[in-house]
Amino acid sequence: MSLRFLHPRSLKTRVTVFTLVVFVVGLWSMAFYASRELRRDMQEQLGSQQRAVVGVLAASLSREVRMRLQALERTAALLGPLLPADIDAAQDRLEVDLVSGYLFNRGVFAVGLDGVALASAPVSFGRAGINYAERDYIRAALDRGQATVGKPVIGKPLGKPVVTIAVPVRDAQGQVVGALAGTIDLGRPNFLDAITAGSYGSTGGYFIVAPRDRLIVTATDTSRVMQALPPPGAHPTIDRIVGGYEGTVVLRNQLGEEVLNSGRRVEVAGWDVVASLPTREAFAPIDRLERRMLLAAAVLTLLAGGAIGWVLRQQLKPVVDAAAALARQNDRSVPLSPLPVGPADEVGRLISGFNQLLASLKESSEAFRVSDQALRQVSDAVVICAPDGSVISMNEAHERVTGYGIDDLLGRNCRILQGPQTDPAAVRAMHEAVASGLAYSGEVLNYRKNGQPFWNDLTISPVHDANGRVTHFIGVTRDATQRREAQAFIARQALYDALTELPNRRLLLDRLDQALLTSKRSGLHGALLYVDLDHFKALNDTHGHDLGDQLLVEAARRLRGCVREADTVARLGGDEFVVLLDGLAADEWASSQQAQAVREKMRNALAQPYRLSVTLSGGASMAIEHHCTASVGIALFPGHGLHPQEILRTADAAMYQDKQSRRAPTPSAPA
Numbered sequence: 134m135s136l137r138f139l140h141p142r143s144l145k146t147r148v149t150v151f152t153l154v155v156f157v158v159g160l161w162s163m164a165f166y167a168s169r170e171l172r173r174d175m176q177e178q179l180g181s182q183q184r185a186v187v188g189v190l191a192a193s194l195s196r197e198v199r200m201r202l203q204a205l206e207r208t209a210a211l212l213g214p215l216l217p218a219d220i221d222a223a224q225d226r227l228e229v230d231l232v233s234g235y236l237f238n239r240g241v242f243a244v245g246l247d248g249v250a251l252a253s254a255p256v257s258f259g260r261a262g263i264n265y266a267e268r269d270y271i272r273a274a275l276d277r278g279q280a281t282v283g284k285p286v287i288g289k290p291l292g293k294p295v296v297t298i299a300v301p302v303r304d305a306q307g308q309v310v311g312a313l314a315g316t317i318d319l320g321r322p323n324f325l326d327a328i329t330a331g332s333y334g335s336t337g338g339y340f341i342v343a344p345r346d347r348l349i350v351t352a353t354d355t356s357r358v359m360q361a362l363p364p365p366g367a368h369p370t371i372d373r374i375v376g377g378y379e380g381t382v383v384l385r386n387q388l389g390e391e392v393l394n395s396g397r398r399v400e401v402a403g404w405d406v407v408a409s410l411p412t413r414e415a416f417a418p419i420d421r422l423e424r425r426m427l428l429a430a431a432v433l434t435l436l437a438g439g440a441i442g443w444v445l446r447q448q449l450k451p452v453v454d455a456a457a458a459l460a461r462q463n464d465r466s467v468p469l470s471p472l473p474v475g476p477a478d479e480v481g482r483l484i485s486g487f488n489q490l491l492a493s494l495k496e497s498s499e500a501f502r503v504s505d506q507a508l509r510q511v512s513d514a515v516v517i518c519a520p521d522g523s524v525i526s527m528n529e530a531h532e533r534v535t536g537y538g539i540d541d542l543l544g545r546n547c548r549i550l551q552g553p554q555t556d557p558a559a560v561r562a563m564h565e566a567v568a569s570g571l572a573y574s575g576e577v578l579n580y581r582k583n584g585q586p587f588w589n590d591l592t593i594s595p596v597h598d599a600n601g602r603v604t605h606f607i608g609v610t611r612d613a614t615q616r617r618e619a620q621a622f623i624a625r626q627a628l629y630d631a632l633t634e635l636p637n638r639r640l641l642l643d644r645l646d647q648a649l650l651t652s653k654r655s656g657l658h659g660a661l662l663y664v665d666l667d668h669f670k671a672l673n674d675t676h677g678h679d680l681g682d683q684l685l686v687e688a689a690r691r692l693r694g695c696v697r698e699a700d701t702v703a704r705l706g707g708d709e710f711v712v713l714l715d716g717l718a719a720d721e722w723a724s725s726q727q728a729q730a731v732r733e734k735m736r737n738a739l740a741q742p743y744r745l746s747v748t749l750s751g752g753a754s755m756a757i758e759h760h761c762t763a764s765v766g767i768a769l770f771p772g773h774g775l776h777p778q779e780i781l782r783t784a785d786a787a788m789y790q791d792k793q794s795r796r797a798p799t800p801s802a803p804a
Contacts, residue, residue: 180381293320536582
């Protein structure tokens, strides 16, 4: 097998690897399934064996415990007439009784109703006079009259685990007069050794567990004697066993070892007999089988890989030859020619069909070359997008208009051209049309790459395939900024004075009409102040229109400074200005006072000296100081009519009256 065949981009390599993966996955899936099933069957078989063993052991333990309970009950029946009156007789009775030596290797003792030991055997253990009232087995016998196997504890004199069995002592009337208890030292030979002395399997063993106390009473592994079980909730499987489950489970014990456990409850003692076997021993045959299957799978994988590779090399040779011939034609200097066709099988038919596509491609490439050249020559900016709006191609004109090159936009959406001042309504209309597969035409404010805004006269046209589905969108962009600016300039010229940039008569009348409507709704008065600069013609005649224009511009600036931002200062022509005050007071007299205050403010502002610049012959300039006054007429509305022209005439007449009454003096000579 050549190294070229092993190349990761090789079709043969990928097919071989894929086939091997399918083969290995199938093989290992079957092995895993077989292993799981065998493990489950073996677990059931071993569990059945364990349950049978612990059943026998539990029956044996139950007999032993019952025998000791019965022996205690027989002795308790003899002690009933003696306690608590004749303690010496009770002591003699215990010493001659065989219970203490044969069944209880740590002796027996009798207590009164107060829990204090009255008699014990052997006497050498020194139990007489000790209070056992707090022991659980004594309390159960005295308070509830029950025979009880007590909680295993570490005996204080011995330092070894002991278990005590207690029964009530009743008098002739059946009343509890005391209790008789027998103690078993688990550190010495006892009846539990018959269960825990042997091992289960090679590495397993047995446990006797007190589930009520969550404690291991004794075990084959002596290191675990009196070991406490995990607290409730810490180990759900152990909780399940403690709760009385008598089946077989797999768990991880407190030593961290996975074991197979089966248990059986001994009701008379309240204990569980448990057989435990590590799973490494229990499932050793399955583990050996799995290792053999792994080795077999590895060998089969190598054999299958070699066979598949050889077959693929033979079957794909025509494809490899055709691919090599096609790679040689990537050089633009080599003309397109048909690929070599192998046998007339599926691969041969595929290559024949591809040769037909090459012929069509040769024809289409020439047509595409002409179309591409034509697109480059178009002066309008053109961009071609996918249905999702991502840019596929664009011409050079688009880069000139937007500043974005093809590397900036390729694969990105043209929304990158939008900015903070782009009209959301126009964008929404464009998106709705594109989403519906319709054409769109409109003007949108876009931004160039350098952040400069421009008006985009945009046309978007969808391109459909033979099935009517949209495959592309073609966007044509024309920079409409200059046309927009020209239109805005023309519109401004129609409404504003070219010299002072104040609203002209047309805009003034429109705003006055709006002010009349607002005054009618709100009940507030407004005022129109007609301003005329005194002796302005004399300045023009003496120094020329250039100085007159300077004066008019400065006067306009001073008038704007005398009113609110919402008020209107307009120039009607020549040296005549009009000031529109809107939203004054509801009372006519108060409104008149407000208007007169503004008039005085404007008069004072206009009366300040003007510093004007005169250009002399030779290019030198000279500054002159000019003093000027103004005549101002006031017309309140709606008190002076409801038509803008009527109010304007009233203010004009008031201005002439003001001029006559003031008899404005002749302006001062230039300084």
